[in-house]
Amino acid sequence: MxxxxxxxxxxxxxxxxxxxxxxxxxxxxxxxxxxxxxxxxxxxxxxxxxxxxxxxxxxxxxxxxxxxxxxxxxxxxSFYDMLHTEPVGKYVIGVCTNIACLLNGGIELLEHAEERLGTRAGATTADNLFTLEEVECIALCDKAPCLTVNWRFFGPLTHDGFDALVEDLAAGRLEGEVPRHGILNRVRREGGLRVAREEVLAERAASDQALEQRKAAREAVEKREQAQQGQGGKQGGKGSA
Amino acid sequence: MITDAAPIVTARLRQHADSHTLERYLATGGYRALRKALSMHPEDVAAEVSKASLLGRGGAGFPAGRKWSMLRPNPVRYLTVNGDESEPATFKDHLLIECDPHQILEGSLITAYAIGAAQVFIYVRGEFALGLERMQSALNEAYRYGAVGRDIFGSGFSVDVVVHPGAGAYICGDETGLLESLEGKRGFPRIKPPYYPAAMGLYGEPTVVNNVETMSNIPWIVLHGGDAFASLGEGSSTGTRLFALSGHVRRPGNYEVEMAKTTFSDLIHAPVYGQGLRAGRTLKAFIPGGASSPWFGPELVDLPLSQDEVAKHSSMLGSGSVVVMDDTTCAVRAAWRITRFFARESCGQCTPCRVGSGWLEKIMRRIEDGAGREEDLDLLLDVCDNISPELVWPPQQTTICPLGPSIPPSIYSAIRMFRDEFLVHIKDGACPYA
CATH class of the missing domain: 1.10.10.1590 (NADH-quinone oxidoreductase subunit E)
Incomplete structure (x- = not known):
C-alpha cells in the first residue's frame, strides 16, 4: 500500500x-x-x-x-506533531493561531481555510491534495498571520492571498518552492570526521554487520514466538484469555 | 534609550543576503575566533566567557560560563545546542539558524574546545525545513574548509558535529526533554535530581545544553574579550540581546539591542524598531518575555530590557519575545489561546500540568464563549494554585519541568489586570470584542 x-x-x-x-x-x-x-x-x-x-x-x-x-x-x-501515523494529502497546510497570529487574524484565516478547502482542521480534502492542520507557533511572528505548506513558510496572508496560494499549489506552480513531504529531502551530510577511507569502510561494515545481527535476532524471536503460538494453540491457548 | 552599540549576533545578516554562506562568513571575519581560541588554553577560553557573564539566551537566563564549569570530569563529554525554539511569539533563533548558521557553528566549536567535548549535536526544530538545510550545508562547507573534523586547523583538536532535526514538540525545548528526544525517545523531561545535564546528560554522560543565540555570541566574546562584552549592558544583563517583537505594532521583527539600556517603550515605539502602534490605538498590555511570563500593563512600558528590573516586577525577559496588545484585544481570548497552547503541549507526565491545563483551557473557553460563571474566576485561580502554589514569582513548581508553572501567568495576569472584562463576558453571555 x-x-x-x-x-x-x-x-x-x-x-x-x-x-x-x-x-x-x-x-x-x-x-x-x-x-x-x-x-x-x-x-x-x-x-x-x-x-x-x-x-x-x-x-x-x-x-x-x-x-x-x-x-x-x-x-x-506518536509523541511528535510532525510525524503522521495516518495518510496525509500531497500538501499539509498548517495555519498558526497562536498568540501573535491570533492578534493578527490567525483564527479567522483558519476559518477561511476550512471554508475554502471544504474540510475541517485535522482532515484531508477528498482529492487527497490538501491536509489542513491548526499548528502552534511556527516562529514567523513578524509575518503574522502565517502558515506553512510542507514546512515552507508563507505570511502575512490575507484571505485572498490564501486562495491564490491554494490555486497555485493545486496547479503545480509551486513545485520548486514547496517540495514533497519530509524535511530532509534537501539535507545531505557530505563531510564527516576526516578519517581514512578504510576506517570509514570498516565502520560501515561493522554497522552493517550489527544490523544483520539485530535483524537475525529479531527474526529468531519472531520464529520462536510463532512456534510457541503454534504449540499454545495445540495446548488449548495458554494465556490467550 | 537607543544606544549606538554595534550589533553582535545580527551584524552580518543585516548587511548581506548571502550571510549563510561560508564565502560571506569568511569575508566578514568568520572562523577567526575559532583560530584564536584554538591557540589559547581551553580554560582561558572558558574564563573569557565567564568574564563576559553571558546569560543563557534560551529563557532561563542561566550564566553560560557557570554551566560549563559544572561539568563533571569524564572521558566523554557532549555539547548539545538547543535550536528547538518553540516558545510562542519567539522567532529569533529561527532567524539566526537560517541566516547565520556558521556563526552558531563557530560558537559551538569554540565551546566544544573549551569544555573538551568530542561530539556536538545541533538540535534544530523540525519545522525549520530551510533552517535545517542551511545548517547542514554550513556544516558541509565547514568540514571541507577544515573547521570541523579531525585536527582542526592543525591544532590537534578534533570534534564531530551532527545536525539533528526535531519533529514538533514544544517540550523538547526543555533541556532534559531535548536530551531524551535526541536519544530517540518521547521528549519527556527527566526527573530531578540530578539537576543538571552537566552531571548526567546525553547517554548518561556529562553534557552542556546551550541555546543557539548563546552560541552565536561566543565568537565575538573570544575575539573582543569577555570584558568588552560585559561593558555593554548593566548589572547582570550584559551584552546585546535579540528581542522578537510581535503583535499590534507597525513593524514587528527581531531587534538586537544593548541590554538594560533600551526600554520596552523604545522597542515598541522607536522608528528603528517597532514604529509604534497602529493609528488611533492605545497600549492595553504587553507580554515581556514569551507566553510563560506574567503580563505587564502600560504603566511598566518604560522599564529597561534588563533581567533584574523585569524580575523586580515579578516577570521575566524569558525567551526575549515581546508581544504587544492594543485596546482592540480581548484579554480573555488572548489568555485562552495561550492556555490552550500549554494544554496541547503538556507532555502528560505530571498530573497538575496534564489535567490542570485541560481544565483551565475549558473554563477559559467557556468564559470567552459567554457560558462562564462568576465563580469560574476563583476556580481558575484555584486550579492555577494547584499547579504553582501561591502564584508567586518566581513560580513554585509541582511538576518535573517548568511547563506546569508556565501555565498560570497568562491566566492570573488577565484576571488581575482585566477582571471587569471577565465579568462582562459572564454577565452579557458573549465576548464584547466579537
Missing amino acids: TGPADTAGPEARPAGGLSPEALAQARELVALYPEPRSALVPLCHLVQAEHGWLTPQAMVEVADLIGVTPAEVLGTA
Missing part, C-alpha cells in the same frame, strides 16, 4: 517501505550517533519523504535499522 501523497510510480519503491536510496541515507544517519536509537526521528522524516506518513511497513524497517521494536517506533513517533 502506498500513501496518497505518492507521486512517483508504484514500481519505484517497495510497498510502504523505504526505497534503496532512502535506505542508504538511513544507514548514514544511524552511523552518526553513538547509540542507533538516536536516529529514530530523522529516520521517520525519511519515511515521510517517501510516503507522507509513517506506514506500518516502514516502521518495521526503521525498528530494524535502530534495534528497537516497531511498537517503540510508533510509541515514540
Whole structure:
C-alpha cells in the first residue's frame, strides 16, 4: 500500500517501505550517533519523504535499522506533531493561531481555510491534495498571520492571498518552492570526521554487520514466538484469555 | 534609550543576503575566533566567557560560563545546542539558524574546545525545513574548509558535529526533554535530581545544553574579550540581546539591542524598531518575555530590557519575545489561546500540568464563549494554585519541568489586570470584542 501523497510510480519503491536510496541515507544517519536509537526521528522524516506518513511497513524497517521494536517506533513517533501515523494529502497546510497570529487574524484565516478547502482542521480534502492542520507557533511572528505548506513558510496572508496560494499549489506552480513531504529531502551530510577511507569502510561494515545481527535476532524471536503460538494453540491457548 | 552599540549576533545578516554562506562568513571575519581560541588554553577560553557573564539566551537566563564549569570530569563529554525554539511569539533563533548558521557553528566549536567535548549535536526544530538545510550545508562547507573534523586547523583538536532535526514538540525545548528526544525517545523531561545535564546528560554522560543565540555570541566574546562584552549592558544583563517583537505594532521583527539600556517603550515605539502602534490605538498590555511570563500593563512600558528590573516586577525577559496588545484585544481570548497552547503541549507526565491545563483551557473557553460563571474566576485561580502554589514569582513548581508553572501567568495576569472584562463576558453571555 502506498500513501496518497505518492507521486512517483508504484514500481519505484517497495510497498510502504523505504526505497534503496532512502535506505542508504538511513544507514548514514544511524552511523552518526553513538547509540542507533538516536536516529529514530530523522529516520521517520525519511519515511515521510517517501510516503507522507509513517506506514506500518516502514516502521518495521526503521525498528530494524535502530534495534528497537516497531511498537517503540510508533510509541515514540506518536509523541511528535510532525510525524503522521495516518495518510496525509500531497500538501499539509498548517495555519498558526497562536498568540501573535491570533492578534493578527490567525483564527479567522483558519476559518477561511476550512471554508475554502471544504474540510475541517485535522482532515484531508477528498482529492487527497490538501491536509489542513491548526499548528502552534511556527516562529514567523513578524509575518503574522502565517502558515506553512510542507514546512515552507508563507505570511502575512490575507484571505485572498490564501486562495491564490491554494490555486497555485493545486496547479503545480509551486513545485520548486514547496517540495514533497519530509524535511530532509534537501539535507545531505557530505563531510564527516576526516578519517581514512578504510576506517570509514570498516565502520560501515561493522554497522552493517550489527544490523544483520539485530535483524537475525529479531527474526529468531519472531520464529520462536510463532512456534510457541503454534504449540499454545495445540495446548488449548495458554494465556490467550 | 537607543544606544549606538554595534550589533553582535545580527551584524552580518543585516548587511548581506548571502550571510549563510561560508564565502560571506569568511569575508566578514568568520572562523577567526575559532583560530584564536584554538591557540589559547581551553580554560582561558572558558574564563573569557565567564568574564563576559553571558546569560543563557534560551529563557532561563542561566550564566553560560557557570554551566560549563559544572561539568563533571569524564572521558566523554557532549555539547548539545538547543535550536528547538518553540516558545510562542519567539522567532529569533529561527532567524539566526537560517541566516547565520556558521556563526552558531563557530560558537559551538569554540565551546566544544573549551569544555573538551568530542561530539556536538545541533538540535534544530523540525519545522525549520530551510533552517535545517542551511545548517547542514554550513556544516558541509565547514568540514571541507577544515573547521570541523579531525585536527582542526592543525591544532590537534578534533570534534564531530551532527545536525539533528526535531519533529514538533514544544517540550523538547526543555533541556532534559531535548536530551531524551535526541536519544530517540518521547521528549519527556527527566526527573530531578540530578539537576543538571552537566552531571548526567546525553547517554548518561556529562553534557552542556546551550541555546543557539548563546552560541552565536561566543565568537565575538573570544575575539573582543569577555570584558568588552560585559561593558555593554548593566548589572547582570550584559551584552546585546535579540528581542522578537510581535503583535499590534507597525513593524514587528527581531531587534538586537544593548541590554538594560533600551526600554520596552523604545522597542515598541522607536522608528528603528517597532514604529509604534497602529493609528488611533492605545497600549492595553504587553507580554515581556514569551507566553510563560506574567503580563505587564502600560504603566511598566518604560522599564529597561534588563533581567533584574523585569524580575523586580515579578516577570521575566524569558525567551526575549515581546508581544504587544492594543485596546482592540480581548484579554480573555488572548489568555485562552495561550492556555490552550500549554494544554496541547503538556507532555502528560505530571498530573497538575496534564489535567490542570485541560481544565483551565475549558473554563477559559467557556468564559470567552459567554457560558462562564462568576465563580469560574476563583476556580481558575484555584486550579492555577494547584499547579504553582501561591502564584508567586518566581513560580513554585509541582511538576518535573517548568511547563506546569508556565501555565498560570497568562491566566492570573488577565484576571488581575482585566477582571471587569471577565465579568462582562459572564454577565452579557458573549465576548464584547466579537
